[in-house]
Amino acid sequence: MxxxxxxxxxxxxxxxxxxxxxxxxxxxxxxxxxxxxxxxxxxxxxxxxxxxxxxxxxxxxxxxxxxxxxxxxxxxxxxxxxxxxxxxxxxxxxxxxxxRDAKQLLLDVIVVGSRSSVPRTNIQSLVPVDLITSKDVRTFAQVDVTQILNYVAPSFSSNRQTVADGTDHIDPASLRGLGPDQVLVLVNGKRRHTTALVNINGTFGRGTVGTDMNSIPVAAIERIEVLRDGAAAQYGSDAIAGVINVVLKKVTPYSFSTSFGQSDSKALGREFNDGRTFQVDFSKGWAFKSDRGFINFAGQYLQRGYTNRGGLDTRPLLYSANPTKGATETEADFQARFASLKAADDARAAANGLDRNNMRVGNSDSKNGGFFLNGQYNFSENAELYFAGGYTHKTGSAAGFFRLPTQTTQIDLTIYPNGFLPLIDTKINDLSFTGGLKGKLGSWNYDLSNTSGENNIAFNINNTVNASLPLGTSPTSFYAGKLLFRQNTTNLDLDKKYSFDSGFLTSLNTAIGGEFRIDNYQIKPGEELSYSYGQPSKGIPGRMVGSSFTAAGAQVFPGFKPVNALNKSRHNISGYLDFEAEFGSRVTLEAAGRYENYSDFGSNFSYKFAGKIKLFGDVSLRGAYATGFRAPSLHQRYFNNESTQFVAGNPTQVLTVNNDNPIVSQFGVGSLKPEISRSGSLGLAGRIAKTFTFTIDAYNIDIDDRIVFSSQYARERGAGGVLIPSGVVNQILNTVDPNAQVNSVQFFTNAIKTNTAGLDVVLTNRFLLGTSSSLLLSVAGNLNKTIVRSIQGSPKIESDPTLKAKLFDRLERSRFESSVPKNKLNITANYTVDKLSFVARTVRFGEVTFLNAVDPNLPANNLPLQLDQTFSPKWVSDFSISYAPSKALTVTVGANNIFDVYPDKLYIDPRNNEYNLSGVSGSNYSGGLDNTSNGRFLFPRAISQFGFSGRYVYGKIACTF
Structure with a gap:
C-alpha cells in the first residue's frame, strides 16, 4: 500500500x-x-x-x-x-x-526611386511617388490593374479599346500624357516584360508596345508604387515618363473574395444590361518557422461579357446602288425615288432579319485566369533566396466591322446571305519567373537575380470567310498565326551606406550594378487559307467579281504569311553608378549615371541629378533633372503584316513593312534610333499636423527622335478612282503589289520632337471622429499638355510635299497632343463608422480633341468643321457601402458611374441622319461627312477619355480568416 x-x-x-x-x-x-x-x-x-x-x-x-x-x-x-x-x-x-492602420500615420514606405536600402516614405522621397495599397485596389468594382489605376492615380490614363484587333484585349496605358512604351513596369523591383502586341490600329498608343499589367492578378498585389519622374539612369530603357512597381504580397491570412456586376444603363434612350462580370480570387501567405521566410500564393479568375454601344447603320443593307439625281430628274422625283428605295431596303432587311445595330462597339468578351507565387527563404542573416513567378491565360473575343451582303469582294453570299460580323478571338499566355539571392558581403548589400518572361498571342478568326475562294468552299474559322515576345534579364546590384560622425557630409549611399538582357520577338504564320488569295497549294486561283479582285485571307484579320514570319533577337549590357548623400538632416542629394550598349543600334548614356531640402518640420522642397532614352522595341523594328482596316468607312488593305523592307528604303527611311529625353521636376512635399500630407510637383519633358507609326500612304487615284501611274506611292507599291490589291503602306520611323509639361497635386487628410469612426479625404489632380514641336522625315520625304503631308497627319498628331485628358481630378471620401464603411469618389476627366486626317479648315476641301471635335470634361462618380459583421467578413454593394454619364456623342452630319438627303442633289445614299462610320459609332474610339459603358452596379463578398 x-x-x-x-x-x-x-x-x-x-x-x-x-x-x-x-x-x-x-x-x-x-x-x-x-x-x-x-x-x-x-x-x-x-x-x-x-x-x-x-x-x-x-x-x-x-x-x-x-x-x-x-x-x-x-x-x-x-x-x-x-x-x-x-x-x-x-x-x-x-x-x-x-x-495601427498603415494609412493612419500616412507614412507609406516605398522601394522605387532610390537605390538606398534605408526605408523611405513617399513624402520623404526625392521624386514624386504615388502609393496605392491593397485596400485601395479592392475598394471599388474595378477588377483589373489598369482600370484601377485609371481611377486612382491622377497622372495615369488607360481605357479599353474597341474594334481595334488585338488592342481590344490589351489596354494601352499612359503616364503623364506619354505613350504606353514610355513607362517601365517592375514587379518586386525587377523589370517586367512587354507584350507581343504592337498597336497598329486607330487607337491611342498607335505604334507602341506596352506591358499587360492586367496579367498580374489583383489578389497578388500588396501595393503599387507609381514613380512620376524620368528614371532611365536608374532603371534603363522605357522609364522616360516614370516607373510603376508592383509589389507582391508576403505573409497574409487566408483571403477570398467574389463579385458580380453588370451594366445598368439607360442614358442613350435604350436600356443596357450587358457586360456581366464575375470575379473570384484567393490569396494566402505562410510564414516559415524560425523566421526563415515565407511563401504566398494568389490566384484570380475573371469573366467579362461584351458591351455594345453602337449606333444604327445608315447604309443600304441589301443592295449597292447609291442613288444619284439624274440629269433631267427633278428634286421632287429624286426624293420620291430615294424614299421608295429606302422603304424597299428597310422591308427586305426586316424580312431577312437584318438589324441596323449590327456592330459590337464596346468592351470585348474576355476570360482571364492566373496565379502568382511570391516567396523568400532565409539561409542566414546575410543570405536570402527569393523568387516570384506567375502564369495567366486569357481568352478574348472582339468583333470587327460588319460585312454587308452588298460588299461583294468581301463576302460569300452562299454562306452568309445576310452578311456577317467577323470575330477576332485571341488566346494570350503570359508567364514569368524571377529568382535571386540577396544579403550581405562584408559591409556591402548584394542582390543577384535573373528574370524571365514571355507573352504570346494566338489569333483565331471566326464567323468569317476567305472571299477569294470559290463560292461555298470557304471555311468560317481560321488560325491566323501567333506573336511571341520573350525577355531574360540578369541583374547584379551592390550598395553600401557610409556614415560619418562629424563633418559636412553625414552619410553617403553608394550603389553600383549591371544588367544583361536578351530580347526575342517572333511572328509565326497562320494556316494557308487565313492569308491566301485562292489556294495556291492546290492550284485554286483567286475569285474575281467582274473585273475586281476579291479580298485575300480571312475577313477582318488576314493571317500572317510565311513571308511575315521572323525570329529576331538582340542583347544589351549596361552598368550604373548611383550616389546619394545626406548633408545633415535637411539636405539630400543624388547623382546617377547609366551606360547601355545594344547589339542592334549602339549605346546610350543617361544621367540624373535629384535633391531635397527640408524647409521646416516635415515639409521639403525637391527637384530632379534627368536625361533618358527608350530603345526601339523589336516589334517596331521588325513587325510586318497585311491587314484590313476601315478608313473613312471603306475597307482598306494596309501593308505594314519593317525597316529592313526595300519599300522603306524607297521612302529614304533608315533604321530606327532610340528616343532621347530630357526631363525636369520641381515640387513641395510634406506632412502637417500629423494627418495632412501633400505633394505638389511640376514637370517638363522634352523628347527627340520620337518613334511614330506613319500615316497610311495610300495609292494615288484620279477621277473615277483611276490609279495615277506616275504617283510616287503607286510606283513604290507596284514593286511588291502590281495587281494593286494593297491600298496603302505604313511603317515606323523617328519623326517628331515633343514637349510635355504638367503639374501633379495630391492632398490627403484623415480625421479621427471618435473611437469607432474616421473620415479619409483625398484630392488628387493632374494637368498636362503635350505639343509636337517639329516633324522631320527623311530627305526624300522632306523634298516631296505629298510624302511630307502623309508622314504624320493631323489625326496622328492628335493621338499625341489631345487623345488623353489634359487634366484629371480625383476627389475621394472614405467614412467608416463601427461596422459600416461609405466610400464616395468622383473623377473629373478633362477634355480631349479629335482631329480628322483631312483638314476641314482648308477652303479647297469644303468640308464641315465638325469633322474636328472637342469632347467636354465629364464627372464620373462612384459610390459603395460595405458592412463588416466581423473582421472576417465584408459585404459590399455599389455602383461605378452611378449617374450614368457618357462622353459627348460624335457629331452626325444631317445628311447622314435618317437617310435625309433633302436639298443635297447628287449625294450618295450614305452621303454624310462625319466620324461615325455611317452612324455605327456614337462615341469616339480614336481618343481615350473614360470609356462609354455607362453605369455599372455590383456586389462583392470578401472573407479573411
Missing amino acids: KKNLHKISFLIFFLLLSGQLFAQGLKGKVTDSAGSVIPGATIQVIGAKIGTSSDANGQYALKFPAAGNYRIRVSFTGYETSEAQVDIDNTVKTLDFSL
Missing part, C-alpha cells in the same frame, strides 16, 4: 510539474486602433519555431517550452507591424496588441 502511495504521489507530482512546464504561455487579443478585433493576424516568436494566428475573435495563445525572454511580432496586411518584448515564466501571461 505504501509503495502504491509513493507511485501515486510521484504521478501527481509529475502531472503538476508537467502542468507548470506547459503552463508557460502567452495569450491576448489583437485589435485595430479603433478597438475592433483583427482575425487572421500573424503572431510570431522571433528566432524560435513558435507562431500562431488570431482567431475569429482576435484571440491568440502561445505555449513556450521554457521560461525566458522572447520578442513577439504581430503583423496583418494593411496595418503596421508591432513588436514587444515579454519575459515568460511559469505562468500564462496576457499581452494585447493594437495595430
Whole structure:
C-alpha cells in the first residue's frame, strides 16, 4: 500500500510539474486602433519555431517550452507591424496588441526611386511617388490593374479599346500624357516584360508596345508604387515618363473574395444590361518557422461579357446602288425615288432579319485566369533566396466591322446571305519567373537575380470567310498565326551606406550594378487559307467579281504569311553608378549615371541629378533633372503584316513593312534610333499636423527622335478612282503589289520632337471622429499638355510635299497632343463608422480633341468643321457601402458611374441622319461627312477619355480568416 502511495504521489507530482512546464504561455487579443478585433493576424516568436494566428475573435495563445525572454511580432496586411518584448515564466501571461492602420500615420514606405536600402516614405522621397495599397485596389468594382489605376492615380490614363484587333484585349496605358512604351513596369523591383502586341490600329498608343499589367492578378498585389519622374539612369530603357512597381504580397491570412456586376444603363434612350462580370480570387501567405521566410500564393479568375454601344447603320443593307439625281430628274422625283428605295431596303432587311445595330462597339468578351507565387527563404542573416513567378491565360473575343451582303469582294453570299460580323478571338499566355539571392558581403548589400518572361498571342478568326475562294468552299474559322515576345534579364546590384560622425557630409549611399538582357520577338504564320488569295497549294486561283479582285485571307484579320514570319533577337549590357548623400538632416542629394550598349543600334548614356531640402518640420522642397532614352522595341523594328482596316468607312488593305523592307528604303527611311529625353521636376512635399500630407510637383519633358507609326500612304487615284501611274506611292507599291490589291503602306520611323509639361497635386487628410469612426479625404489632380514641336522625315520625304503631308497627319498628331485628358481630378471620401464603411469618389476627366486626317479648315476641301471635335470634361462618380459583421467578413454593394454619364456623342452630319438627303442633289445614299462610320459609332474610339459603358452596379463578398 505504501509503495502504491509513493507511485501515486510521484504521478501527481509529475502531472503538476508537467502542468507548470506547459503552463508557460502567452495569450491576448489583437485589435485595430479603433478597438475592433483583427482575425487572421500573424503572431510570431522571433528566432524560435513558435507562431500562431488570431482567431475569429482576435484571440491568440502561445505555449513556450521554457521560461525566458522572447520578442513577439504581430503583423496583418494593411496595418503596421508591432513588436514587444515579454519575459515568460511559469505562468500564462496576457499581452494585447493594437495595430495601427498603415494609412493612419500616412507614412507609406516605398522601394522605387532610390537605390538606398534605408526605408523611405513617399513624402520623404526625392521624386514624386504615388502609393496605392491593397485596400485601395479592392475598394471599388474595378477588377483589373489598369482600370484601377485609371481611377486612382491622377497622372495615369488607360481605357479599353474597341474594334481595334488585338488592342481590344490589351489596354494601352499612359503616364503623364506619354505613350504606353514610355513607362517601365517592375514587379518586386525587377523589370517586367512587354507584350507581343504592337498597336497598329486607330487607337491611342498607335505604334507602341506596352506591358499587360492586367496579367498580374489583383489578389497578388500588396501595393503599387507609381514613380512620376524620368528614371532611365536608374532603371534603363522605357522609364522616360516614370516607373510603376508592383509589389507582391508576403505573409497574409487566408483571403477570398467574389463579385458580380453588370451594366445598368439607360442614358442613350435604350436600356443596357450587358457586360456581366464575375470575379473570384484567393490569396494566402505562410510564414516559415524560425523566421526563415515565407511563401504566398494568389490566384484570380475573371469573366467579362461584351458591351455594345453602337449606333444604327445608315447604309443600304441589301443592295449597292447609291442613288444619284439624274440629269433631267427633278428634286421632287429624286426624293420620291430615294424614299421608295429606302422603304424597299428597310422591308427586305426586316424580312431577312437584318438589324441596323449590327456592330459590337464596346468592351470585348474576355476570360482571364492566373496565379502568382511570391516567396523568400532565409539561409542566414546575410543570405536570402527569393523568387516570384506567375502564369495567366486569357481568352478574348472582339468583333470587327460588319460585312454587308452588298460588299461583294468581301463576302460569300452562299454562306452568309445576310452578311456577317467577323470575330477576332485571341488566346494570350503570359508567364514569368524571377529568382535571386540577396544579403550581405562584408559591409556591402548584394542582390543577384535573373528574370524571365514571355507573352504570346494566338489569333483565331471566326464567323468569317476567305472571299477569294470559290463560292461555298470557304471555311468560317481560321488560325491566323501567333506573336511571341520573350525577355531574360540578369541583374547584379551592390550598395553600401557610409556614415560619418562629424563633418559636412553625414552619410553617403553608394550603389553600383549591371544588367544583361536578351530580347526575342517572333511572328509565326497562320494556316494557308487565313492569308491566301485562292489556294495556291492546290492550284485554286483567286475569285474575281467582274473585273475586281476579291479580298485575300480571312475577313477582318488576314493571317500572317510565311513571308511575315521572323525570329529576331538582340542583347544589351549596361552598368550604373548611383550616389546619394545626406548633408545633415535637411539636405539630400543624388547623382546617377547609366551606360547601355545594344547589339542592334549602339549605346546610350543617361544621367540624373535629384535633391531635397527640408524647409521646416516635415515639409521639403525637391527637384530632379534627368536625361533618358527608350530603345526601339523589336516589334517596331521588325513587325510586318497585311491587314484590313476601315478608313473613312471603306475597307482598306494596309501593308505594314519593317525597316529592313526595300519599300522603306524607297521612302529614304533608315533604321530606327532610340528616343532621347530630357526631363525636369520641381515640387513641395510634406506632412502637417500629423494627418495632412501633400505633394505638389511640376514637370517638363522634352523628347527627340520620337518613334511614330506613319500615316497610311495610300495609292494615288484620279477621277473615277483611276490609279495615277506616275504617283510616287503607286510606283513604290507596284514593286511588291502590281495587281494593286494593297491600298496603302505604313511603317515606323523617328519623326517628331515633343514637349510635355504638367503639374501633379495630391492632398490627403484623415480625421479621427471618435473611437469607432474616421473620415479619409483625398484630392488628387493632374494637368498636362503635350505639343509636337517639329516633324522631320527623311530627305526624300522632306523634298516631296505629298510624302511630307502623309508622314504624320493631323489625326496622328492628335493621338499625341489631345487623345488623353489634359487634366484629371480625383476627389475621394472614405467614412467608416463601427461596422459600416461609405466610400464616395468622383473623377473629373478633362477634355480631349479629335482631329480628322483631312483638314476641314482648308477652303479647297469644303468640308464641315465638325469633322474636328472637342469632347467636354465629364464627372464620373462612384459610390459603395460595405458592412463588416466581423473582421472576417465584408459585404459590399455599389455602383461605378452611378449617374450614368457618357462622353459627348460624335457629331452626325444631317445628311447622314435618317437617310435625309433633302436639298443635297447628287449625294450618295450614305452621303454624310462625319466620324461615325455611317452612324455605327456614337462615341469616339480614336481618343481615350473614360470609356462609354455607362453605369455599372455590383456586389462583392470578401472573407479573411
